[in-house]
Amino acid sequence: xDNRPIGVFDSGLGGxxxxxxxxxxxxxxxxxxxxxxxxxxxxxxxxxxIIRYARQDVSFLRTFELKAIxxxxxxxxxxxxxxxxxxxxxxxxxxxxxxxxxALRETRNHRVGVIGTSSxxxxxxxxxxxxxxxxxxxxxxRACPLxxxxxxxxxxxxxxxxxxxxxxxxxxxxxxxxxxTLILGCTHYPLLRGVIASYMGDSVRLVDxxxxxxxxxxxxxxxxxxxxxxxxxxxxxxxxxxxxLAGLFLNEQITHPAELIEISAxxx
Amino acid sequence: xDNRPIGVFDSGLGGxxxxxxxxxxxxxxxxxxxxxxxxxxxxxxxxxxIIRYARQDVSFLRTFELKAIxxxxxxxxxxxxxxxxxxxxxxxxxxxxxxxxxALRETRNHRVGVIGTSSxxxxxxxxxxxxxxxxxxxxxxRACPLxxxxxxxxxxxxxxxxxxxxxxxxxxxxxxxxxxTLILGCTHYPLLRGVIASYMGDSVRLVDxxxxxxxxxxxxxxxxxxxxxxxxxxxxxxxxxxxxLAGLFLNEQITHPAELIEISAxxx
Numbered sequence: 001x002d003n004r005p006i007g008v009f010d011s012g013l014g015g016x017x018x019x020x021x022x023x024x025x026x027x028x029x030x031x032x033x034x035x036x037x038x039x040x041x042x043x044x045x046x047x048x049x050i051i052r053y054a055r056q057d058v059s060f061l062r063t064f065e066l067k068a069i070x071x072x073x074x075x076x077x078x079x080x081x082x083x084x085x086x087x088x089x090x091x092x093x094x095x096x097x098x099x100x101x102x103a104l105r106e107t108r109n110h111r112v113g114v115i116g117t118s119s120x121x122x123x124x125x126x127x128x129x130x131x132x133x134x135x136x137x138x139x140x141x142r143a144c145p146l147x148x149x150x151x152x153x154x155x156x157x158x159x160x161x162x163x164x165x166x167x168x169x170x171x172x173x174x175x176x177x178x179x180x181t182l183i184l185g186c187t188h189y190p191l192l193r194g195v196i197a198s199y200m201g202d203s204v205r206l207v208d209x210x211x212x213x214x215x216x217x218x219x220x221x222x223x224x225x226x227x228x229x230x231x232x233x234x235x236x237x238x239x240x241x242x243x244x245l246a247g248l249f250l251n252e253q254i255t256h257p258a259e260l261i262e263i264s265a266x267x268x
Numbered sequence: 269x270d271n272r273p274i275g276v277f278d279s280g281l282g283g284x285x286x287x288x289x290x291x292x293x294x295x296x297x298x299x300x301x302x303x304x305x306x307x308x309x310x311x312x313x314x315x316x317x318i319i320r321y322a323r324q325d326v327s328f329l330r331t332f333e334l335k336a337i338x339x340x341x342x343x344x345x346x347x348x349x350x351x352x353x354x355x356x357x358x359x360x361x362x363x364x365x366x367x368x369x370x371a372l373r374e375t376r377n378h379r380v381g382v383i384g385t386s387s388x389x390x391x392x393x394x395x396x397x398x399x400x401x402x403x404x405x406x407x408x409x410r411a412c413p414l415x416x417x418x419x420x421x422x423x424x425x426x427x428x429x430x431x432x433x434x435x436x437x438x439x440x441x442x443x444x445x446x447x448x449t450l451i452l453g454c455t456h457y458p459l460l461r462g463v464i465a466s467y468m469g470d471s472v473r474l475v476d477x478x479x480x481x482x483x484x485x486x487x488x489x490x491x492x493x494x495x496x497x498x499x500x501x502x503x504x505x506x507x508x509x510x511x512x513l514a515g516l517f518l519n520e521q522i523t524h525p526a527e528l529i530e531i532s533a534x535x536x
Binding site for chain 2: 037038046145152153155162165166169236237238241264
C-alpha cells in the first residue's frame with residue numbers, strides 16, 4: 001500500500017478528464033491537481049515556454065510528497081516529458097505512450113489518426129511513438145488550434161454551427177484517409193466526443209488520452225489503502241470560475257473549493 | 269521636444285493596432301512595445317490576475333526612461349487603469365476613455381454599442397464612462413469571448429463560415445437595437461473590421477479603441493524631435509512567431525527582431 005498522493009497537472013481544465021478516470025478506476029487514491037488557469041492555453045506556445053511552465057508546475061506539485069506525477073496535458077506530454085522525467089526521482093506518466101498503446105490495440109486496418117494542439121502536432125511525438133512501435137502503421141495527424149478555446153467556452157454541443165464547422169474542417173482529411181482509430185491527443189477533446197463521433201461515424205474508435213494515462217497509472221503504481229481518497233485542487237487564477245467549469249469535465253461538482261497559488265514563484 | 273520613448277503594452281498582438289496608428293500619426297516617436305505572448309489572452313482571466321500581470325508589464329516597461337505608457341489592451345484598460353495610473357508618476361493612457369470620447373463625437377442617434385472580452389464587458393468600464401459623460405445615451409454591450417482566439421489564429425476573412433457565424437451570433441442583438449456607433453473595445457478587433465462592417469452595414473460607424481488611444485497620446489504628449497523614431501519589440505514567448513503575426517496587425521513587416529524577456533521576474 002502506498003498512500004502518498006498522485007500529482008496531476010494540466011494547462012487548465014483538460015486534465016480533469018484524467019482525474020475523472022482516476023476517481024472511477026482508483027477511488028482510494030489521494031490526488032493533488034494543479035490547473036495552470038492563469039497561463040492557459042499551452043498548445044500555442046513555444047517549446048521553451050512550455051518546458052519552463054511545466055517545470056514550475058512540477059516544482060509546485062513536488063511540495064507534496066507524491067508517489068507519481070501524471071502529466072494530464074497532451075502538449076506538455078508531447079514537448080516536455082523526456083525533460084521532466086529525466087529530472088524526476090518519481091515516475092512521470094504522460095498521455096502520449098498510453099494513448100498510442102491503446103490505439104495500437106484497437107486499430108484493425110492500421111490507419112490511425114491523431115489530433116492535438118499546434119505544439120503537440122508540430123512536435124511529432126505521437127507519430128514517432130506509433131511508428132517506432134509499429135513501422136507499417138499509417139499515421140495521419142492534424143492540429144486543431146481552435147478546439148481548446150471552444151471547449152473552454154463551453155461550445156461543445158452537437159448542432160452548434162461553429163463547432164460543427166470546425167470539426168468538419170479539421171477532420172475531413174482524416175476521415176477521407178479511412179482511419180479506424182482516432183487519438184484525441186489533447187485532454188480537452190473528450191468533451192467534444194459527441195460531435196467528433198457523430199462526424200467520424202461508428203467505424204472510428206476514439207482514444208481518450210487522459211483516460212489512457214489514468215489507466216497506465218493504475219497499471220503501474222502501488223495502490224493506496226482502502227477508503228475514499230481525497231482530491232485537492234490548485235489553480236493559478238480565480239478558483240470560483242474553475243469550479244464552475246470543472247463540473248463539465250469531472251461530470252460531478254467539486255465539493256472542496258480550489259486553492260489559488262502563484263505558480264511563477266516555483267522552480268527555477 | 270521630449271525624446272523619451274512611449275511605452276506600449278498589450279496581452280499579445282492586439283496593441284500593435286495602436287502602434288500602427290502611433291507610427292502614422294507621430295512618426296518621430298520612439299516606442300518600446302511589450303506583448304505578453306507567454307500569457308495571452310488576458311480577457312478570460314480574473315481581475316486580480318489581470319492586475320498582477322499588468323503591474324509586471326508596467327514594471328518591465330519602466331526599466332526604460334519613458335515619457336508615458338499606453339495601455340493598448342481593452343481588458344487591462346477596463347480592469348486596471350485606475351490602479352496603474354495611481355501607482356505611476358508618468359501619464360498612463362488607456363483605450364477606454366479615448367474610444368468613448370470618439371463614440372460620443374460620432375453618434376447621431378445616441379445609441380452606442382460596445383463589444384469586448386468577457387472581463388472588459390463584465391467590468392462595465394465603457395458603459396460607465398459613456399453614461400457618466402452623457403446620461404441620456406443608450407448603451408448596449410456584448411462580450412465576444414471567441415474573437416481573440418479567432419484573430420490570433422488568423423481567422424479574420426469574410427466568407428469564413430466560423431467567423432461569420434460568430435459575428436452574427438455576437439452582434440445580432442446590437443444590430444437589432446439600431447445602434448449607429450460600435451466601439452471595438454478590444455485592440456484585436458480592428459482585424460475583424462471587414463467582417464464586422466459587412467454584417468453591421470454602412471450606417472454603423474466602428475470605433476477602433478487602439479487608434480483612439482494613439483490619438484489621445486498625440487493630443488496630450490510633448491512630441492519627439494525630428495527624424496524617424498525607432499520601435500523596439502519585447503515579448504514573453506517565441507519572438508519568431510510574434511514576428512510572423514505582427515505583420516498582420518502593423519500592415520508592415522518588423523525589421524528588427526523582437527526580444528524575449530521573462531516577464532514574471534518583474535514587479536512585485
